[in-house]
Each structure stands twice: as structure tokens, then as C-alpha cells.
Amino acid sequence: MTQDNRPSASTRSFEEKYVRFRSPEGRAVARAALGTDLANGYTTKDQAAALAGHLGVGTGDRLLDLGAGRGWPGSFIAETTGCGLVCTDLPMEALLSAQENIGALELDASATVLVADGRMLPFGDGVFDAVCHADVLC
Numbered sequence: 001m002t003q004d005n006r007p008s009a010s011t012r013s014f015e016e017k018y019v020r021f022r023s024p025e026g027r028a029v030a031r032a033a034l035g036t037d038l039a040n041g042y043t044t045k046d047q048a049a050a051l052a053g054h055l056g057v058g059t060g061d062r063l064l065d066l067g068a069g070r071g072w073p074g075s076f077i078a079e080t081t082g083c084g085l086v087c088t089d090l091p092m093e094a095l096l097s098a099q100e101n102i103g104a105l106e107l108d109a110s111a112t113v114l115v116a117d118g119r120m121l122p123f124g125d126g127v128f129d130a131v132c133h134a135d136v137l138c
Helices: 007-022 024-034 045-055 072-081 092-104
Strands: 064-067 084-089 111-115 128-130
Touching: 045 072, 045 128, 064 072, 072 084, 072 092, 084 092, 092 111
Parallel strands: 064 084, 064 128, 084 111
Antiparallel strands: none
């Protein structure tokens, strides 16, 4: 956010990208290239599965997906491992898509979507058991 609480040009640019991928055509391209239409970057389904294995999370654990975009790969990891999920990002359009995807996967009870800047997260120490971020330039 800028000082006057308007999204930055970079954030607005990302929001436009997420709008394009909500279309049926955008989802079809993502499915063909990445194996899922939930993805918002370049992490494939196989790579997300490998990441889930490396993180070692399961039921009762909490995962933070930093710069989650549409909720990928965090939603996949939560769905396959049973862990709780918190998705954070800045573009509102991305987080609206993340909320829809989480609902479609029936993760509503164990997942939260939150507007938050990765440089100043509103969480204390020890809240999460693991953190993931994919296709995010920090």
C-alpha cells in the first residue's frame, strides 16, 4: 500500500493478472501447463506435492502461505496433508480467488485468507509450524 492507502502500481498490476486467470480460458491454460487451475505462478502440482513432503506438516499443524496469490500451493498442501492454512498477500483480487479456491476444496474451517505484507506480518513467533512461498520475489 502507498502512504495514502491506495494499492501501489505493482499491486494493481498483479490484480489485473489474477482477473485474467479467473476466466475459463485462463483456467484451461493453467490446467494444461501446471496440472491444476488453482495455481497462480509456475509451481506445478508435482512440485507442490514435493514441497508438502519436505515441509512434513499434517493434521494439527499450521502453514503460512506467504504471497499466496490464489492460494497455491498452500491450498494443495492443506488439502493433501490436513494442516491448517493461512494465506497472505496484498492484491485483493488474488485473495478473493484464494477464498473461492479454499471453499471449492472444502477447507473453509481450517483456512484463513488475510491481506498482509510479507515485510510486516501481524503474527507473533511460533504461530506456524511451516512457511511456504512459491513464485514470490522477496
